[in-house]
Amino acid sequence: MTVMKNTLIILGSIAILSFTFSFTVRDNRILGRWNKIQKTPDGPLDLVFIFRADSTYDGIVNGKAFINGKYFIKNDTISVSDNSCNIAYYGTYRIKYFAQDSLSFTAISDTCKERYEGAHGLRVKKMQKK
Amino acid sequence: MHESEPASAMELGKLLFSDPILSGNRTVSCASCHKENFAFADTLALSPGVNGRLGTRNTPSAMNMRLQESFFWDGRASTLEEQALIPIENPLEMDLPVDSAIARLNSNAFYQQSFLRIFKENPSKKSLAKALSDFERSLETNNSPFDDWRVNDNEDAVSASAKRGFKLFNTKAKCIQCHFGPDFNNVEFRNIGLFDGRMHVDSGRSAITHKKSDLGKFKIGSLRNIAVTAPYMHNGMFKSLKEVIDYYDNPDLIIPKAMNRDTILIRPLQLTDTEKLDLENFLISLTDRRFLK
Numbered sequence A: 001m002t003v004m005k006n007t008l009i010i011l012g013s014i015a016i017l018s019f020t021f022s023f024t025v026r027d028n029r030i031l032g033r034w035n036k037i038q039k040t041p042d043g044p045l046d047l048v049f050i051f052r053a054d055s056t057y058d059g060i061v062n063g064k065a066f067i068n069g070k071y072f073i074k075n076d077t078i079s080v081s082d083n084s085c086n087i088a089y090y091g092t093y094r095i096k097y098f099a100q101d102s103l104s105f106t107a108i109s110d111t112c113k114e115r116y117e118g119a120h121g122l123r124v125k126k127m128q129k130k
Numbered sequence B: 001m002h003e004s005e006p007a008s009a010m011e012l013g014k015l016l017f018s019d020p021i022l023s024g025n026r027t028v029s030c031a032s033c034h035k036e037n038f039a040f041a042d043t044l045a046l047s048p049g050v051n052g053r054l055g056t057r058n059t060p061s062a063m064n065m066r067l068q069e070s071f072f073w074d075g076r077a078s079t080l081e082e083q084a085l086i087p088i089e090n091p092l093e094m095d096l097p098v099d100s101a102i103a104r105l106n107s108n109a110f111y112q113q114s115f116l117r118i119f120k121e122n123p124s125k126k127s128l129a130k131a132l133s134d135f136e137r138s139l140e141t142n143n144s145p146f147d148d149w150r151v152n153d154n155e156d157a158v159s160a161s162a163k164r165g166f167k168l169f170n171t172k173a174k175c176i177q178c179h180f181g182p183d184f185n186n187v188e189f190r191n192i193g194l195f196d197g198r199m200h201v202d203s204g205r206s207a208i209t210h211k212k213s214d215l216g217k218f219k220i221g222s223l224r225n226i227a228v229t230a231p232y233m234h235n236g237m238f239k240s241l242k243e244v245i246d247y248y249d250n251p252d253l254i255i256p257k258a259m260n261r262d263t264i265l266i267r268p269l270q271l272t273d274t275e276k277l278d279l280e281n282f283l284i285s286l287t288d289r290r291f292l293k
Helices: A002-025 A113-119 B009-017 B080-089 B098-106 B109-119 B125-137 B145-152 B160-170 B241-249 B273-284
Strands: A032-038 A045-051 A056-061 A064-074 A077-082 A091-098 A102-109 A123-126
Touching: A056 A077, A056 B145, A064 B145, A077 A113, A091 A113, A102 A113, B009 B109, B009 B125, B080 B098, B080 B125, B098 B109, B098 B125, B109 B125, B145 B160, B160 B273, B241 B273
Parallel strands: none
Antiparallel strands: A032 A045, A032 A123, A045 A056, A056 A064, A064 A077, A077 A091, A091 A102, A102 A123
C-alpha cells in the first residue's frame, strides 16, 4: 500500500513539476492580436499585429495587410524576420509585458531600417477576442 | 435639407469629382479619366482631356491615396490638397484657371450654399482643395481576398497558386524590394528601365529634382486593385499583368538599351510559366471585393 501511495505522490509531483515547467518555458503571452492607434494629421492609423502559434506574424494598418514574417522568442528577446527587408535576416528586440495587457519592443539589434523605425519603442495593447 | 445636398466636405468633393463645371469647356470632370468602375483609373493608355487633348502619362488609380506621401508619377505634389487643384489648371486635362473655377462655384447657387453650409465660407481655393482631397481620402480599399487571408486567417480566401505567388513576390521575383507596404508601394522613386532617351523619353522624377541620378525614376505604382487598372506603367505601355510580369522577367527583351535601370533588375528572373501564373494570381488577389463580380 505504501508503495502505491508513494507512487501516487511521485506521479502527482511530476505532474505539478511538468505543469510549471511548460508554463515557464512555453511563454504564450505573445499569441493573439495587439493593437496601437496612432494619431496623424491625415487621421488615425490603426495598427494590428497578429502573432500566431505557428511562429508567423502579420502587421496590418487600417485593415490592410502590410507585413508578413516569422518570429521566435527566447526569454525576453524576440527575433523577427519579414518582408520589409531580407527575409533571411532576423532583427532582435527586447519585449516587455506591462500594465496587464500591454507589450513594448525595444531594439537590441536590427539593420532593417524600415522595421527598426516602426518597431523600436513600439507599445501595443492586447485586443479582446471578438 | 434636400436629399442630394452634401453633408460633409467629403460628400461635396464626391459631387465635384464628377462635375464637368470644373473644366474650361464644361465637358470633362475628374471622373472622365478616373473611372469608378476601374478603381478610379482609366482603361486607355492616355486619357483625353478637354477637346480630346492627350497628355503623356497613364491615369493612375485615385484610390488608396491616404497613406501616400507624394502624388503623380513624378511625385511633383506632396499633399492631396496640393494635388487636387493641378488637373483643373492643366491645359491638357481640364484647362480652367483655378480662379475661374472658384468664380463659377460662387455663381452657382447650389455649390455656393453647400460650401457655405459645410465650410462656413464661400467657395475658395482652400475649401475646393479640401473637398476634393477629403473625397479622395475616402477611397480606401482593404477588403481584398489577400487581406481576408492575412487579416482574418481565412485560408480559403485565396488559391494555392496565389499563395505561391505571394511567396515568389517576396523572394525570387524580388517585387517586394520596391512594392512594400500597405498599398504595395514604398515612398521611393525607382527606375525599372522604361527610359532609353530614344523611344521612351519621359525622364520622370529628374525633371522635378534636376538630378541626373533620378533620370527615368518614377513613383512605385500601388498594387491594390491592380487587376482592374490596365494598362500599366507611367506610359500605359503594358496591356495586361501578364505583359508586366514578362517584362520584369527579362526587361532587356523589351527595352534593351534602358538608361539607369535599377540594379535589382540587372539579371533575368528566370520565372517558369507556372511561377508567372502564380504571381499573376497573387496580384489578382489584391482586388477589393467591390470590384469582384
